[in-house]
Amino acid sequence: MFSNATTSGAEPNKAPNFTHTSKYISPPIHDRTNSNASFSSSASTDAPDPYTSIYPDGKMSLAGISLRAMLLGTSLGVSASMALFLSTVYPTPLWRVPFFVASLSLFHFLEFYVTAKYNTRYATVSAFLLSSNGWAYNLAHGSAIVECLVAHIFWPGQTAAGRTFTVTEPFFGSSISLLLVGGFVLLLIGQVIRTLAMAQAASNFNHHVQSQHQEGHVLVNTGLYRYLRHPSYFGFFWWGLGTQLVLGNMVCFVGYSLVLWRFFSSRIRREETYLISFFGDEYVQYRKATPVGIPGI
Ligand SMILES: C[S@@+](CC[C@H](N)C(=O)[O-])C[C@H]1O[C@@H](n2cnc3c(N)ncnc32)[C@H](O)[C@@H]1O
Numbered sequence: 001m002f003s004n005a006t007t008s009g010a011e012p013n014k015a016p017n018f019t020h021t022s023k024y025i026s027p028p029i030h031d032r033t034n035s036n037a038s039f040s041s042s043a044s045t046d047a048p049d050p051y052t053s054i055y056p057d058g059k060m061s062l063a064g065i066s067l068r069a070m071l072l073g074t075s076l077g078v079s080a081s082m083a084l085f086l087s088t089v090y091p092t093p094l095w096r097v098p099f100f101v102a103s104l105s106l107f108h109f110l111e112f113y114v115t116a117k118y119n120t121r122y123a124t125v126s127a128f129l130l131s132s133n134g135w136a137y138n139l140a141h142g143s144a145i146v147e148c149l150v151a152h153i154f155w156p157g158q159t160a161a162g163r164t165f166t167v168t169e170p171f172f173g174s175s176i177s178l179l180l181v182g183g184f185v186l187l188l189i190g191q192v193i194r195t196l197a198m199a200q201a202a203s204n205f206n207h208h209v210q211s212q213h214q215e216g217h218v219l220v221n222t223g224l225y226r227y228l229r230h231p232s233y234f235g236f237f238w239w240g241l242g243t244q245l246v247l248g249n250m251v252c253f254v255g256y257s258l259v260l261w262r263f264f265s266s267r268i269r270r271e272e273t274y275l276i277s278f279f280g281d282e283y284v285q286y287r288k289a290t291p292v293g294i295p296g297i
Pocket residue numbers: 197201204205206207208209210218219220221225229230231232233234271274275
C-alpha cells in the first residue's frame with residue numbers, strides 16, 4: 001500500500017537544518033517591509049522566492065504547507081456537507097463516498113497537525129503523508145471509491161451497504177447494520193489512537209523508520225504505549241478497515257486487510273530490529289510484555 005519512500009528503514013529522516021546559512025534563508029522581518037526584499041517579482045536573486053521553500057532542503061515550504069492545509073480543509077468541509085446532505089435531505093447509500101473523502105482529508109490533516117504541535121522540527125510538507133505513500137496507496141483509495149460507486153450503481157440493494165440504506169431510507173433509519181456501526185467504531189477508535197500515539201511519542205515519533213539512534217530518542221512505554229507497542233500502526237490498521245466497512249466494500253475490505261497486514265507485519269519486524277539495537281534488553285522486555293493488537297503480528 002505504501003512505497004519505500006515512506007517505509008524505507010535505510011534512510012533516516014533528516015530534520016531541516018535551521019542554523020544553515022544559505023541564500024534561501026528568510027530575511028529578517030523588517031526587511032520584508034521593503035517591496036524589493038522578498039515578495040515582489042522584481043526581487044533580487046538573493047531574495048527568497050515566496051512560492052518555494054525558505055529552508056535549505058526545500059521540504060519545509062511554508063507555501064506548500066499552507067496550500068495543502070487549505071485544500072484538505074476545503075475537501076473536508078465540502079465532502080462532509082455532501083455526506084450529510086446525501087444521508088438526510090436526499091437519502092442515498094452514496095453518502096458513503098463523500099464520507100470516505102472527509103475521513104481521508106481529516107486523517108491527512110491530523111498527520112501534519114500533530115507533527116507540527118508535538119514534533120515541530122519534522123513538520124515538513126511530507127508530514128501530511130500525501131505524496132510519500134506512493135501510487136499503491138492512491139490506487140487503494142481510488143479502488144475503494146470505485147467499488148462503492150459501481151456496487152451501488154449496478155447492484156443497488158445487493159451490497160452490504162445497499163441492504164442497509166436504500167434510496168428511500170433516512171440516514172438513521174431503523175435498519176442500521178452491525179457492519180456500518182462496526183465500521184464507524186473502528187474508524188473512530190483507529191483515528192483517535194493513531195493521533196494520540198503520535199502526540200504521546202512526540203519527538204520520538206518519526207514517519208520514517210529510524211535506522212540510527214538519534215540523540216534524544218528514548219523508549220516510550222507509557223500512555224498508550226503501555227498497552228500497545230505500536231499504537232499508531234494499530235490505529236492506522238483498524239482505521240483503514242473501518243473505512244471499508246463504512247463504504248460497504250467487501251472486495252476492498254479483503255484487499256485492505258491483506259495489504260495492510262503485510263505492510264505492518266514487515267514494517268514492525270524491521271522497526272523492532274532497529275529498536276533492539278537502540279535500547280537492547282529494555283526493548284526486548286517491553287516487546288515481551290506488550291501486544292501489537294493486530295491479529296497474527
Ligand atoms: C512511524 S513511527 C511509529 C511508532 C510506533 N511503531 C507506533 O506505531 O506508534 C516510527 C518510529 O518510531 C520509533 N519507535 C517505535 N516504537 C517506539 C517506542 N516504543 N519508543 C520510542 N520510539 C519508538 C521507531 O524508532 C521509528 O523511528
